[in-house]
Amino acid sequence: MASGRIFSGINRESVLDSVRTAFAAVAPLLLARLLKLPEYYWAPISTIVIVQSTIPPRTIGWQRFVGTALGAVLGAALATFFRPSAVVYAVGILLCVVLAWLLRVGGAYRFAGITLSIILLIPRGRAPWITGWHRFLEVSLGIAVALVVTMVWPRGRKKA
Numbered sequence: 001m002a003s004g005r006i007f008s009g010i011n012r013e014s015v016l017d018s019v020r021t022a023f024a025a026v027a028p029l030l031l032a033r034l035l036k037l038p039e040y041y042w043a044p045i046s047t048i049v050i051v052q053s054t055i056p057p058r059t060i061g062w063q064r065f066v067g068t069a070l071g072a073v074l075g076a077a078l079a080t081f082f083r084p085s086a087v088v089y090a091v092g093i094l095l096c097v098v099l100a101w102l103l104r105v106g107g108a109y110r111f112a113g114i115t116l117s118i119i120l121l122i123p124r125g126r127a128p129w130i131t132g133w134h135r136f137l138e139v140s141l142g143i144a145v146a147l148v149v150t151m152v153w154p155r156g157r158k159k160a
Contacts, residue, residue, distance in 0.1 A: 013156040024047050025047055027145050028144075028146075029044040031141060037138050037141070039135070042135060043141045043145070047149070050064065059107075061143045064108075066108040067110060067112040070100065070108060070115075072119065072133070074099075074116050076129045078092050079128035080128050097109045115132070
């Protein structure tokens with residue numbers, strides 16, 4: 001009887017959503033490790049961002065994909081030709097916003113700014129183009145897994 005009280009407050013949809021998220025996060029983690037991606041953790045992080053978003057998965061997946069590509073190219077270009085500084089960083093973020101607007105991919109600027117920040121602000125032992133490429137691959141893997149999971153196992157409908 002006591003165990004019935006403990007579990008009586010648990011929402012079935014929340015438990016299923018947690019299991020779905022855990023499955024969705026582990027799949028790209030294992031794939032990224034199998035592919036020997038250097039910063040494999042970006043794949044499951046990207047998957048979680050999409051699977052748990054209130055924005056439709058294809059919309060946020062596209063924004064993340066375009067934004068990551070944009071931020072990787074801009075970050076690598078700026079890091080190649082300029083020493084990191086507050087001014088270079090500010091110009092990079094501004095370019096992320098302007099280019100996302102010009103490409104008409106509204107929310108992509110957020111993801112572009114994140115990727116640009118990672119490439120431009122974190123010192124690495126390899127060329128910025130390699131870091132940008134790896135980031136793009138790792139995030140893209142996470143996006144792909146998230147889109148498959150959300151199509152095969154859609155989030156449960158909330159009751160009104």
